[in-house]
Amino acid sequence: xxxxxxxxALGTMSGTSLDGVDAAVxxxxxxxxxxxxATAYRAYTPAEHGVLRAHLGxxxxxxxxxxxxxxxxxxxxxxxxxxxxxxxxxxxxxxAHDPANRRTHQxxxxxxxxxxxxxxxxxxxxxxxxxxxxxxxxxxxFFHFALAKWIGATAPLAMLNLGGVGNLTWIxxxxxxxxxxxxxxxxxxxPANAPMNDxxxxxxxxxxxxxxxxxxxxxxxxxxxxxxLADPYFAMPAPKSLDxxxxxxxxxxxxxxxxxxxxxxLLEAVVQSTALALAVCPRPPERLLVTGGxxxxxxxxRRLQAVLPCAVAPVESAGLDGDMIEAQAFGYLAVRxxxxxxxxxxxxxxxxxxLRGGQLAMSPHNRPI
Numbered sequence: 001x002x003x004x005x006x007x008x009a010l011g012t013m014s015g016t017s018l019d020g021v022d023a024a025v026x027x028x029x030x031x032x033x034x035x036x037x038a039t040a041y042r043a044y045t046p047a048e049h050g051v052l053r054a055h056l057g058x059x060x061x062x063x064x065x066x067x068x069x070x071x072x073x074x075x076x077x078x079x080x081x082x083x084x085x086x087x088x089x090x091x092x093x094x095x096a097h098d099p100a101n102r103r104t105h106q107x108x109x110x111x112x113x114x115x116x117x118x119x120x121x122x123x124x125x126x127x128x129x130x131x132x133x134x135x136x137x138x139x140x141x142f143f144h145f146a147l148a149k150w151i152g153a154t155a156p157l158a159m160l161n162l163g164g165v166g167n168l169t170w171i172x173x174x175x176x177x178x179x180x181x182x183x184x185x186x187x188x189x190x191p192a193n194a195p196m197n198d199x200x201x202x203x204x205x206x207x208x209x210x211x212x213x214x215x216x217x218x219x220x221x222x223x224x225x226x227x228x229l230a231d232p233y234f235a236m237p238a239p240k241s242l243d244x245x246x247x248x249x250x251x252x253x254x255x256x257x258x259x260x261x262x263x264x265x266l267l268e269a270v271v272q273s274t275a276l277a278l279a280v281c282p283r284p285p286e287r288l289l290v291t292g293g294x295x296x297x298x299x300x301x302r303r304l305q306a307v308l309p310c311a312v313a314p315v316e317s318a319g320l321d322g323d324m325i326e327a328q329a330f331g332y333l334a335v336r337x338x339x340x341x342x343x344x345x346x347x348x349x350x351x352x353x354x355l356r357g358g359q360l361a362m363s364p365h366n367r368p369i
Contacts (some may be wrong), residue, residue: 001338002086005115006034009088010082011331011337012075014165016244017193018052018093019207020044022080022242022327025085030335031177033150039324042078044070048318055095057245059105064095064277071108076116088113089334091121091326097126099135114361122334124359129344134351135241136254137167140338141186141348142170145178151318158278158285159315160304161326162294164194165272169348170281179345179354185282186348187238190273192294194244194264195251199259212299218260219221220268223320224253228269234276270294271303287311291322308363333358 007030012023021044025037025232044052048070055067071093079088090113092106110123126136144159153173161167166189175183193208200206209215228250233240250269254262278285288310294300295314305312315322333343337358345354 002029004029004339007086007335008037008084009087009089009331009334010079010085011327011329012079013091013326013330014028014071014074014093017197017212018044018049018164021074021078022324023082024321024324024327024331025082026328028332028335029144030332030339030341033146033332036124036321036328037084037183039321039327040078040081040350041323042074044074044278048074052093057096057105059096059103060223064107064168067095068107068109073341074114075108076113079113079117084360085119085274087334087338088117088119088121089330089332090121091125091330092123094244097137097241099130099137099241102133104130104136106191110359111361112121114362114363118363120338121361121364122337122358123361125330125333125337125343125357128357129349129351129355132351132355133237134344134349134355136349137241138169138186138188138348139333139343140167140326141169141184142178142343143325145173145184146332147169147320147325148173151320155286156283158281158288160189160274160288160290162192162270162290162292162300163326164192165199166190166192166274166294168274168277171283172282179342180187182282184345184347185238185241187277188242189277190242190270191247191250191266192270192292195247196263198251199254199262199266209297212263212267214260214299215263216299218258218262218264220264221254221257221261222249224265225268225272227253229272229276232345233344234273238280239282241349267297267300267303270300271307274304275307278310285310287313289313289315289318289320291315291320291325295322343353
């Protein structure tokens with residue numbers, strides 16, 4: 001499908017922070033980026049957020065119809081505002097992820113959206129990889145490789161996505177294709193915003209520590225951080241991936257601390273786990289570009305810049321949109337799914353060989369929205 005021509009794909013992402021749906025247009029043939037288009041965001045209401053949060057850890061057999069309806073409705077609403085689209089990339093909402101037992105659950109049905117919006121929808125991006133013994137995550141690295149080419153990078157660099165969970169992509173832009181040996185190394189680094197956001201919601205009824213202002217006034221309890229870093233996950237070879245609920249012990253460990261100290265401790269856990277991740281890269285990256293909501297946490301960015309052995313900057317420093325990279329990624333991957341190109345590889349998810357993935361739901365109408 002599409003036979004290598006440039007496609008206007010609309011990608012969407014609803015991350016583990018459960019804040020809402022990002023949507024972004026990308027022009028691509030699934031290999032080279034040709035440009036970026038309009039973007040939009042649709043926040044989940046407090047009631048919707050509560051339902052989705054209550055469904056975390058659930059599998060389809062547990063009964064997720066209410067959550068699924070919320071996910072599909074929110075995505076349909078934000079996507080209906082776009083025109084001139086050829087293809088949709090729909091990630092869905094991750095509720096549970098258990099690659100060790102070869103299962104993962106991204107809530108939402110692409111066929112429902114294809115029928116509702118009148119466009120082909122690529123979806124279910126992770127299942128094939130997990131079924132083949134891969135981690136099913138992260139999936140953005142193939143897009144990160146294309147971004148490195150787009151910005152004209154010539155030396156190895158890394159991209160750090162700080163969403164609910166952190167993940168790192170090391171990139172060698174001298175390689176020709178993302179699936180080539182030595183082109184990429186990608187894996188989840190540890191928790192990112194999720195523990196801090198959960199603490200703020202539980203203690204203050206607020207979604208986040210804006211700018212890291214409260215954490216900046218606290219003192220990290222390093223005994224807790226050191227115990228966290230002793231978790232076997234950090235000694236595991238990459239690629240590897242995490243569920244949002246991993247490291248619950250870390251959140252439990254800060255319960256006796258004052259708000260500022262608890263947040264400072266959780267923040268330091270993000271910094272130190274990122275430092276461990278950089279240490280296993282094939283070669284030191286020239287720079288680290290940070291995307292996701294965590295790049296807006298000034299206290300977190302200051303600590304990363306102070307601790308890490310390379311230049312650290314938000315992706316905006318390279319002319320990219322840090323709010324929309326994940327959504328753009330699934331637009332890009334949607335075109336690869338439609339063309340039958342691989343979307344994961346041994347050094348991104350641990351799958352045995354480069355692997356095609358995703359399903360393509362065709363609309364009965366095939367009309368532009």
